[in-house]
Every structure is written in structure tokens, then in C-alpha cells.
Amino acid sequence: MAILVDANTKVICQGITGAYGAQHTKGCLHYGTKLVGGVTPGKGGTKDANDLPIWDTVAQAVKATSATATMIFVPPVGAGDAVLEAMEAGIKLICCITEGVPVQDMIKVRAMIDERNAAALAAGRLDDVVTLVGPNCPGVITPGPKTGAGDSAKSTYTNNGCKIGIMPGYIHTHISEAKRGKAVGIVSRSGTLTYEAVWQTSALGLAQSTCVGIGGDPVRGVNHIDCIRLFAADPNTHGILMIGEIGGTDEIEAAKFIAEQRRSGKLTKPVAAFIAGRTAPPGRRMGHAGAIIGGADDTADAKIKALQEAGVEVALSPADMGKAMAKAMGI
């Protein structure tokens, strides 16, 4: 097992005929993801370059394929609406890759998702809870063992993994191929920094159970805490690596959460972290909409201190993320 997705997860792509949607549909398909089709309004009934069926609406796609997950490449102007369409159609895991979604759109989208989830939980319909990952994120991957070249739908990289998003699949390691025989769960606000962390842990003989890129926007779906909670409960995750950055107070909240879970015995797994942006000047937005230092809790140093106080092994150099994880795991 892993978290959020596994080899059986059926995935569609919203925006499958756009340049990025098409490119990464192919990438995911070649990795071995059960990508079963896509949605582009107005192109229903046609097929994409990989011979996958295209529908006009998510509801049609879900009805025909029983897909439970979606990967969204719809441009910013329609991305929020695409998330809501997926939710209405019964998709359970929504990965919004799109970069540049307006904050005000995400405030409304999150409110509608939260409202729906609260109703589902109140009624005890746990299966109806919707999980949003992103926007502005690399997606989610649960690696599988290598089975093929990964260059075609006939010779997929793995037949037992699931990649939803834009991350390079080949850098990830399945537990069956890891020298140390242990897997770490990775949660991160940054795409390429996640790849760096994957690369480093793989090089140290560790596998990844699941990697979640939660995205760099100020208002988004799942957060560090949500993923840490899932990883804590996942028997195949042996360590947790969280990657944060300047801006917002999510990492501070995560530190509090970790300390609390440790005290109550709910979290026994080792946790390591890295926080980017120690040298970032205040008041400037460093690429990510969410990466801007506003208050005292926003700084990298405040976050590092809070995590260290919660017993988290913090790497001070981005080159030491893997080492910090290994150290926390006693390797």
C-alpha cells in the first residue's frame, strides 16, 4: 500500500488535448499509470494520440471508465471550474497541475470542496470525501518496480505503480529495488526540489512509498499536515520527508502537529525536513505565489526552529535532504 494512489487507480486527464496535457498523458501512460481517457469540452467522441477516448464532460468520462482520479492541465482561467466539475462528477482524487490559478478562484473552490467534505463526514459517507492536490504542483506518484523501458504503452516503466503528474518517473525507487528495504513518504511545496529529494533518497538506497507535491500557491488542497497524517498511518511508509519553503505558516502548523502526534503516540515514524529560502529577501515573491515573507513566522529560520523543536531532523543544505532522512531513520 501507499497513500492516495496505487496501481489500481484509474485516472483521466482534464485538458488532454492541450500541449502539456497531451505530453504528460503520454508520460503517465508510459510510466504505467492506468490512464483511461481524457476530457476536452467539444472534442468528445474523438481519440487522443495514444488512442485514449475523449469525452466532453467529466461526468461522461467517469460513467464510461469508473475513473476515481483526475490530472488537470486546464489553463488558469478554467482550472478552478475544472476542479469543481471533477468533484461534482464523483472524482475522489483531484490533482490540479495548472500553474497561475488566481487566489480568489481557489478560495471559492476550496470552500466548496470543504463544504462538501464536511457534509460527507457528518453523514458518515467517508468514501465521498474529495482530496484536492495542488494547484501549481507536480502531482502524486506511487512508484512501482521497473518492468520495461518506459518508452511506450506496450513497454511501460512499471506495471504496478501510478504517476499522476509531471514528475520524471525514472528517478523514483520501489521498495523491492531499494538496498535498504525501506520506503519514505515525501511531501513538498516545490516540484523540482521534490525531484532532488527523491534522487537523494534513491541514491542512499531508500525507496519512496508515495510522493505528494502539494504545490506552491497560498490557497491549495492538501497540506503538509494532511499528508503527514496519511503517511503516519501507512504501514509501507517508514520515514517522512517534508519539504517546505518561506511564506505562510503551514510548516509551523506541521511542526505543532508533529509534536502533538508524537506525544500522543500516533506518530512514531522518523521525520526529516528541508525549508527553502533562508537567503530570500523579505517582501519579494520568489517565483511561487505562496513564497513571500510577510510576518515573523513566514521565515525559513522560524520554520526550521519550530521543526527542530518538534524533534524533526532538519537538513540545512538542500544537498543533505536524503542524508537527514537516513539519519532520522538510523541508517
Added chain:
Amino acid sequence: MKIHEYQARGLLSSFGIPVPPGDMIEKASDAAAAYAKIAQAIGKPDALAVVKAQVHAGGRGKAGFVKLVRSAKEAEEASKFMLSNRMVSPQTPPEGLEVTKLLVASGADIADRKGGGKEEFYLAITTDRKTRRNVMIASREGGVEIETIAHERPDAIIKTFIHPVAGLQPNQARTVAFNLGFRGKQVAQAVQIMLNLAKLYVAKDCTLAEINPLVITPPTTEHPDGQVIAIDAKFNFDDNGLFRHADLQAMADPAEENPAEVKAHEFGLSYIALDGKIGCLVNGAGLAMATMDIIKLHGGEPANFLDVGGSASEQAVTEAFKIILSDKSVKGVLVNIFGGIMKCDIIAQGIINAAKQVGFTVPLVVRLEGTNVDAGRKLLEAARKDIPTMQPATDLTDAAKKVCAAVG
């Protein structure tokens, strides 16, 4: 993106928030008419008005670019001075800034507050990340930095969370107005200003809409309770929302931005100039920040933050190098790419093109990993004889060490 005071006033007005009368002028000869209009609106031939240079740099008052005037002649003289001299302040470049636009506005009188001081308030809307809601922040202590009040006397600040779909409700605004001490006819005016500011905030994709100070004018026979008006305002906008606001895009003043940052933006690059000697070209904001961090850990100082993004073309990568190398304090360049969407061969080709078009006279350290890494490395290996200052790095630490050593 920053907007000028006259533009902020325009935004407030267009959403029904009263501001003191005034006009933006670009010619000194228009100053007299602008003053006359104010004098008529106020009903005093010698009304107090203020002429302000419309530049983003601070220190205007001390530099003589904010002047109080009491006649059309004084307004014209002040305007002539500001439009024909460059403004020099500690916040401008040494040669100063050219001033092309002025605001001529009424110098609003502010009513005295019972118990001392003036009737000045703070009113702002921003987005609270933690609750994922817009929040209205109000205080009776206007005219000063809200950060200072928040720090010293948090009780003096009233926070009101706004429903994501329903928006700010009149009862919420009314409660705040009464708690701020508005009374009589001021209450309805303050409520309307709050509701309008909340509408403006969402409609224009703001990340900050701040009125400071919001004031009550002294009582008159026509307005025995005075009038509630906005004296000064500050707006920040969500870059992600700009695509749906042609009016805001038009307000951007390229003359007031860092030229390299403007150029970078045209090519879809995210670039911020810093003070160090090591230029950085990285894909991804997080990795770019981390690259700056590791340079510093190894004793160097980054010259910039540059995220080429996920989908940059060869041309954009070439432009990125041109922008980095145009900074004369750059003594070495570190390329750190972990290809996801970005393909390593595109970066490699961009390096080769940049070498042909501008040449690398400074040391160049390249670390490539990820999508199409083999193709990228092959391209660079073949080009090494043409780019003698280039050296490959095996990992992040190796890259940081090499570039710091090369720059010295």
C-alpha cells in the same frame, strides 16, 4: 505590481469610495485648472491643496516633491518644479527619477477626535492563508503603520472574516463601524465604504486593498456629522489574476520597474535581482531558492533568483543567460536543472546558443539531472571546446563548491 496614488484614487472612486477631489496632470499648464476645480468643490478660493509627484520611490516630501499650495499660481509653480527636475531621494538611483505625472488633490481637513488626536482610521482587506478566507482588518488608530499596532496593541485591531461566496455582509460591516466609534450618519457611510472595498478586493484580484487613513472630515452645516473619506490607499494585486484585468495591466509603469525583471517577465521567466556575484539559472521556484541557499552555505552570494519555469523554450533559456550576464557584478554562473517538464537538452541547447550569441567570459558550472539528461549532457560535452569556461558538476554540493571556488 505597484500602482500610483492617482490610480489608486481612481480605483476607489470607481467602486463608490469617496476620495478628496483632485486630478492627475502631466503638464504644469494644467495645474491652475486642477486647483480651481478643487477650490470650487471645497467652496473656498484659497483652499488647501497638495501637489504630489507620482513616483513609487519614497522620500518625496523631503526631496521637495510633495508641496502644499493655497493658490492656482502656487500649484503651477510647484508643478513646474516637479516636472522639470529629477527627483533625488535616498530611495532613488543617484541620478534621480524623471517625474512625468503629478497628483493635484485637496488637502482634506480631518475632524478632531474627542479625547485628543484626529479622526483617522485604518481599513484593509487581505487574504488569510490559514483560514483560506479574505479578512477585513480595521483599527481606530489610522495614519500609522498597522504592523506597529498589530505588534504593540493587538486589541486595537478588529478582524472580520469574509464568506468566500457570500462576501462581506452589511451586519458585519455595521458591527465594525460601531466598534470603531463611528456615529450618526458616519455609520452608513463607513459601512458602504467597507462593503465597496470588499467588492473591489475580489473584483480586481487584490492581495491587499488598504485605506490608510480613512478619515472623518470636520462637521459643516451640510454635513453635521462630517463625511467619511479615504485619504490614501495602497493596493497589491495577485499576479495570477492579472490576465483578466486589462485595466490593471495598463497601470503597470515599466519605467518604474527593474528593466531586467520586465525583460524576464516577457519571456515567462521569474527573475529577481540580488546583490551577489553568482548568477543562478534554475528550474522551479523551490529549487531556485534552495540553490541560492546552498551558494550562501558555501561562502558565495547569489546575484539573482531566476526560475526558468517548466516550459521554457531554447530562446527563453538563451534570454535568461543574457539577462544574468547583463548584470556586471556577475562573476560566475551556476546552472542547476532537475528536469521534470523542463527537458535537459533544451537547457543545454540554450547554453550553447547563449555562448554563441553573448559568450561566456565568466566561469559556468552546469548541473543537469532529470528528463532527457543524457541528451543534454551529450550536447554540452560536444560543445565544451567552444565554451572553455564551462565545467560540469555531479551534484548540488559539487556545483555550489565549484562555482564558489571559481568566483573566489
